Amino acid sequence: MNAKAAKTQPSSPLDKAEFKAAIVKHLHCTLGTDENKANNHAWWKATCAAIQAQVLEGLRKTQKSHYFNDTRAVHYFSAEFLMGRLLSNNLQNLGLFDVASGALKELGVEITDIMEEEPDMALGNGGLGRLAACFIDSLATMELPAIGYGIHYEHGLFRQEIKSGAQIERPDSWRDYGNPWEICRPESIQEVPLFGYVETKYGESGRIQKEWHPGSIVKGIPWDIPVVGYEGKTVNVLRLWQSDSSDYFNWDVFNAGGYVDAQRENVQAETISKVLYPNDETEAGKELRLIQQYFFCSCSLKDIIRRYKRAHGDDWSRFADQVVIQLNDTHPAIAIPELMRILVDRAELDWDQAWGISTKVFAYTNHTLLPEALEKWPARMIEKILPRHLEIIYEINHRFMAEVDKKWPSDNRIKAKLSIIEEGNEKMVRMGHLSVIGSFAVNGVAEMHSRLVKSDLFPEFDALWPGKLTNVTNGITPRRWLKACNPELSKLIDKKIGSDWPKDLYKLEALEKYADNKAFQKQFMQVKLNNKQLLADEIRESLDIEVDVNAIFDVQIKRLHEYKRQHLNLLHIMALYRRLLENPDYDMVPRVFIFGAKAAPGYKLAKDIIYAINKVADKINNDPRVNNKIKVVFLPNYRVSLAEKMIPASDVSEQISTAGKEASGTGNMKLALNGAITVGTLDGANVEIAEEVGDDNIFIFGLTVEEVHELKEKGYKPYDYYYRDPEIKAVLDWLETDYFTPGKPGALVSIKQSLLDHGDQYMVLADFRSYCDAQIAIDEAYRDKARWAKMAIINTAKMGKFTSDRSIKDYVERIWKLSPCKIEN
Numbered sequence: 116m117n118a119k120a121a122k123t124q125p126s127s128p129l130d131k132a133e134f135k136a137a138i139v140k141h142l143h144c145t146l147g148t149d150e151n152k153a154n155n156h157a158w159w160k161a162t163c164a165a166i167q168a169q170v171l172e173g174l175r176k177t178q179k180s181h182y183f184n185d186t187r188a189v190h191y192f193s194a195e196f197l198m199g200r201l202l203s204n205n206l207q208n209l210g211l212f213d214v215a216s217g218a219l220k221e222l223g224v225e226i227t228d229i230m231e232e233e234p235d236m237a238l239g240n241g242g243l244g245r246l247a248a249c250f251i252d253s254l255a256t257m258e259l260p261a262i263g264y265g266i267h268y269e270h271g272l273f274r275q276e277i278k279s280g281a282q283i284e285r286p287d288s289w290r291d292y293g294n295p296w297e298i299c300r301p302e303s304i305q306e307v308p309l310f311g312y313v314e315t316k317y318g319e320s321g322r323i324q325k326e327w328h329p330g331s332i333v334k335g336i337p338w339d340i341p342v343v344g345y346e347g348k349t350v351n352v353l354r355l356w357q358s359d360s361s362d363y364f365n366w367d368v369f370n371a372g373g374y375v376d377a378q379r380e381n382v383q384a385e386t387i388s389k390v391l392y393p394n395d396e397t398e399a400g401k402e403l404r405l406i407q408q409y410f411f412c413s414c415s416l417k418d419i420i421r422r423y424k425r426a427h428g429d430d431w432s433r434f435a436d437q438v439v440i441q442l443n444d445t446h447p448a449i450a451i452p453e454l455m456r457i458l459v460d461r462a463e464l465d466w467d468q469a470w471g472i473s474t475k476v477f478a479y480t481n482h483t484l485l486p487e488a489l490e491k492w493p494a495r496m497i498e499k500i501l502p503r504h505l506e507i508i509y510e511i512n513h514r515f516m517a518e519v520d521k522k523w524p525s526d527n528r529i530k531a532k533l534s535i536i537e538e539g540n541e542k543m544v545r546m547g548h549l550s551v552i553g554s555f556a557v558n559g560v561a562e563m564h565s566r567l568v569k570s571d572l573f574p575e576f577d578a579l580w581p582g583k584l585t586n587v588t589n590g591i592t593p594r595r596w597l598k599a600c601n602p603e604l605s606k607l608i609d610k611k612i613g614s615d616w617p618k619d620l621y622k623l624e625a626l627e628k629y630a631d632n633k634a635f636q637k638q639f640m641q642v643k644l645n646n647k648q649l650l651a652d653e654i655r656e657s658l659d660i661e662v663d664v665n666a667i668f669d670v671q672i673k674r675l676h677e678y679k680r681q682h683l684n685l686l687h688i689m690a691l692y693r694r695l696l697e698n699p700d701y702d703m704v705p706r707v708f709i710f711g712a713k714a715a716p717g718y719k720l721a722k723d724i725i726y727a728i729n730k731v732a733d734k735i736n737n738d739p740r741v742n743n744k745i746k747v748v749f750l751p752n753y754r755v756s757l758a759e760k761m762i763p764a765s766d767v768s769e770q771i772s773t774a775g776k777e778a779s780g781t782g783n784m785k786l787a788l789n790g791a792i793t794v795g796t797l798d799g800a801n802v803e804i805a806e807e808v809g810d811d812n813i814f815i816f817g818l819t820v821e822e823v824h825e826l827k828e829k830g831y832k833p834y835d836y837y838y839r840d841p842e843i844k845a846v847l848d849w850l851e852t853d854y855f856t857p858g859k860p861g862a863l864v865s866i867k868q869s870l871l872d873h874g875d876q877y878m879v880l881a882d883f884r885s886y887c888d889a890q891i892a893i894d895e896a897y898r899d900k901a902r903w904a905k906m907a908i909i910n911t912a913k914m915g916k917f918t919s920d921r922s923i924k925d926y927v928e929r930i931w932k933l934s935p936c937k938i939e940n
């Protein structure tokens with residue numbers, strides 16, 4: 116092939132001139148505009164189209180290689196994928212960022228401006244959804260055959276506006292002007308049955324056969340989003356299902372006299388994938404939510420089986436060798452009875468054979484111990500929507516109870532405790548139990564969390580099947596969470612230790628030897644300062660608040676939840692404010708407290724806490740007596756793209772959940788990787804972060820899990836803290852006045868009530884004093900510039916363990932047993 120021909124190969128990396136030509140071509144031919152007329156949105160779309168051409172070539176080669184090598188693959192089932200923006204990430208992973216930015220510059224366009232045009236793909240609530248996004252990035256980077264399966268929500272997580280301090284939810288319309296990354300695949304549409312009834316038949320051999328006559332059928336349309344691995348070799352897909360009405364008319368139900376039922380039960384097919392449920396860590400129990408779960412699991416399983424059959428026909432004996440399915444929490448647990456239904460009713464395998472396959476295919480990740488997040492569905496609801504699945508669940512449970520009886524003969528208490536069915540006023544199906552019973556591996560997401568899963572949540576399951584319950588500590592992709600979001604720090608690191616750290620994060624340890632080096636400290640902290648300046652500009656633009664970049668930027672970014680204790684942070688801010696009012700010379704390093712958080716729309720107290728933060732912020736920010744020593748900033752509409760701006764600019768990372776409540780946390784890892792120092796409890800992955808960075812480089816405070824348990828046992832009395840600690844009393848009483856809400860006394864009282872009258876479930880008051888002490892230690896540490904710089908460098912240097920590549924390696928070696936597949940040209 117001559118040089119010219121080689122250049123025209125779309126898969127060879129483009130140079131600047133070619134990139135420029137490609138952008139202009141798409142401006143003309145795809146968007147029908149030109150260089151003079153194009154606005155930033157058009158430039159963004161044309162740039163994406165130019166990249167997508169390369170990406171699709173990689174995708175084609177990947178799929179071909181996977182097919183010809185007949186690879187075993189992992190299928191990551193998740194109701195949420197919080198992808199954020201893809202332009203900068205795809206460019207970084209393809210190694211084309213500088214080329215693209217140079218090409219655009221020559222066309223008179225700033226890449227950073229057009230990046231702002233991209234709406235976030237906010238198809239998730241928080242940590243669980245973002246983890247799925249980091250995992251698929253790692254899977255592609257590590258050249259592992261993998262596919263993400265989820266829901267193509269028309270509206271992702273709501274857009275948050277703040278009006279007079281309160282959260283207002285607005286619909287998110289991420290696809291209103293089209294999404295340049297996704298491809299519709301009508302050739303792979305699936306049909307999903309719902310409702311109806313089950314007919315029992317007797318076959319010739321006397322075999323009982325079940326036939327489900329659905330009351331309605333909906334269509335699942337797949338949209339593929341290419342997932343580009345770092346260095347661009349493997350391009351996997353994220354396949355998201357959109358629902359639509361089916362052309363199918365249900366003669367079965369009609370003929371069986373079920374016409375009226377069929378009409379009544381006909382869900383509006385399009386509504387299934389309309390919206391993401393905005394509840395994080397709470398189980399909503401809504402019929403539509405169960406339908407969403409079944410809808411994407413059923414489409415995905417059929418898609419997997421279609422692909423398997425293409426290679427293996429009706430021979431099921433190799434299915435479990437080729438297919439592993441990871442259940443991201445219990446949201447996709449209904450896939451277990453669905454696979455059983457397909458194997459038993461459709462493929463006509465006998466039960467034991469089917470169960471043997473099924474329990475080699477599924478593995479389940481638990482992400483929380485919070486009781487309100489453990490999914491349970493009324494048996495009646497499952498019976499109505501998925502009548503055959505309820506029968507299968509009963510059968511699984513019946514056989515499981517026999518196994519329990521062998522281990523604990525005639526122990527009805529244990530049976531009731533372990534049963535998939537919770538008896539009571541209303542029979543409930545426990546999806547966690549179904550997941551543990553139907554999977555070959557169950558993992559928690561941090562050492563401490565996995566220990567508690569074994570000891571507190573599923574101790575009997577651990578006794579019954581030793582070794583099944585295990586740990587895989589979470590991780591984050593350093594491509595997005597350092598290389599792409601913090602280009603200045605990345606370049607500094609490249610210069611110092613070389614540029615192979617994004618694929619081998621332990622390489623960052625080489626920075627440790629420069630932690631005391633004055634010149635490097637200066638460079639490292641200069642980058643931080645520059646990032647703080649960028650965030651300060653953003654804060655000015657969005658809120659008209661001036662913040663001093665020499666102040667400590669103290670950041671708490673995560674969903675708003677009582678267990679995450681944003682109100683502990685707030686009470687400390689109020690205490691500082693009070694100290695300043697009492698003593699104008701109160702000595703403290705100026706601090707900017709920055710929050711980002713969405714509250715579930717129905718979670719009243721969480722919304723009250725947002726309101727309180729904003730009201731306290733108004734007062735403090737405008738009180739001249741504070742002398743700019745404290746600023747409080749609540750940045751609205753916290754999302755992935757905002758996190759990418761906040762994290763590089765943070766000095767302090769607030770990870771202050773009640774010990775035992777945060778399964779892992781992943782924001783803690785992102786912030787530490789970017790040189791922020793953690794103030795945190797011994798909870799979730801904070802414990803492992805502390806182990807990595809060492810006690811001198813983290814501020815740990817508060818009760819341990821054991822102490823939390825002891826105090827609960829003993830009888831926790833929040834009023835004791837209120838009466839004993841005058842500062843606690845003063846700030847709580849302050850909430851009752853109209854000081855922060857002029858003319859509206861009592862507007863913030865619900866927070867005080869939750870902490871006193873409602874028992875302070877998350878022990879905010881018990882940890883308050885120790886938190887204040889940790890904050891004083893932070894203040895002292897920051898005054899010593901060299902000490903702080905050293906701590907920050909060590910935090911970055913010691914984050915090797917928390918790359919999602921390491922998490923994926925753990926899954927691969929211990930659970931999935933996958934091998935990488937080289938992509939042939």
Ligand code: CJB
Nearest residue numbers: 242243396482483777778779780781
């Ligand atoms: N998590 O984001 C969610 N949603 C849930 O419904 C349950 C848990 C979070 O998952 C993250 C990823 O594993 C964890 O880091 C985090 O601690 C947990 O709250």
